[in-house]
Amino acid sequence: xxxxxxxxxxxxxxxxxxxxxxxxxxxxxxxxxxxxxxxxxxxxxxxxxxxxxxxxxxxxxxxxxxxxxxxxxxxxxxxxxxxxxxxxxxxxxxxxxxxxxxxxxxxxxxxxxxxxxxxxxxxxxxxxxxxxxxxxxxxxxxxxxxxxxxxxxxxxxxxxxxxxxxxxxx
Numbered sequence: 001x002x003x004x005x006x007x008x009x010x011x012x013x014x015x016x017x018x019x020x021x022x023x024x025x026x027x028x029x030x031x032x033x034x035x036x037x038x039x040x041x042x043x044x045x046x047x048x049x050x051x052x053x054x055x056x057x058x059x060x061x062x063x064x065x066x067x068x069x070x071x072x073x074x075x076x077x078x079x080x081x082x083x084x085x086x087x088x089x090x091x092x093x094x095x096x097x098x099x100x101x102x103x104x105x106x107x108x109x110x111x112x113x114x115x116x117x118x119x120x121x122x123x124x125x126x127x128x129x130x131x132x133x134x135x136x137x138x139x140x141x142x143x144x145x146x147x148x149x150x151x152x153x154x155x156x157x158x159x160x161x162x163x164x165x166x167x168x169x170x
Contacts, residue, residue: 004098061082067169068138068163078113
């Protein structure tokens with residue numbers, strides 16, 4: 001049986017091995033890593049999926065403090081979701097979806113902090129309400145596919161149409 005627990009309860013070396021298996025050992029060169037450079041993960045929102053019987057780590061989801069800085073140098077704090085990782089042998093078993101569902105239960109629907117991620121637009125739109133609409137004028141500190149830069153936000157708190165994403169530094 002799979003349980004979702006705080007990621008802080010998992011040995012960091014096991015998490016690193018999972019991320020290498022899911023994304024490759026060159027993953028640190030990706031733009032998503034530059035977005036959260038120097039930040040500590042948000043422990044209360046970072047989760048792990050474990051097999052209770054075998055005591056094995058199956059997957060993890062991490063969240064990070066980032067911000068969108070507009071052209072007037074105003075920062076809009078956000079939560080970056082990712083990486084969402086599942087060991088290749090356990091992918092397509094609903095583990096990633098279970099972790100994302102558990103994460104979203106921790107966030108109040110009226111929370112003004114948007115969630116941002118780089119991911120599959122069809123999947124994350126269909127199941128979790130993420131969209132690339134409104135992110136087309138944002139820039140990142142490295143290469144990215146604009147259709148994969150996704151946001152999930154409260155419409156009562158509009159976001160700038162242009163700006164640069166990076167670590168939350170204030």
